[in-house]
Amino acid sequence: MECKETEKLIRKFIDDELDYGESIEFMEHIHECENCREELAIQFLVTEGMANLEQGSVFDLQGELNERLNNMERKIRINENLRYLSYVAEFFAIILIIIFLVLVFVK
């Protein structure tokens, strides 16, 4: 993914509207691109900062941003694990079917 596309996703990230595929590409790019990380931090600080000011609450925006990024990574990891598990399950299902067929036909 290029910086230009990532910049468009920053808005969606802040609004929590990234779908799963976008999240993966977004996180990958954010990890390796210093510029987009900065851009994300700035936009996040401005957007959330304004909202928090209106609410008059005390806030730690950088911490909040990090937490959001961590949550997204966790979601991606869980999803990958689930997908891996379903591959494993499928694999065993196929093995069982093969064993079953062998047992039936070898008699």
Ligand SMILES: [Zn+2]
């Ligand atoms: Zn970039």
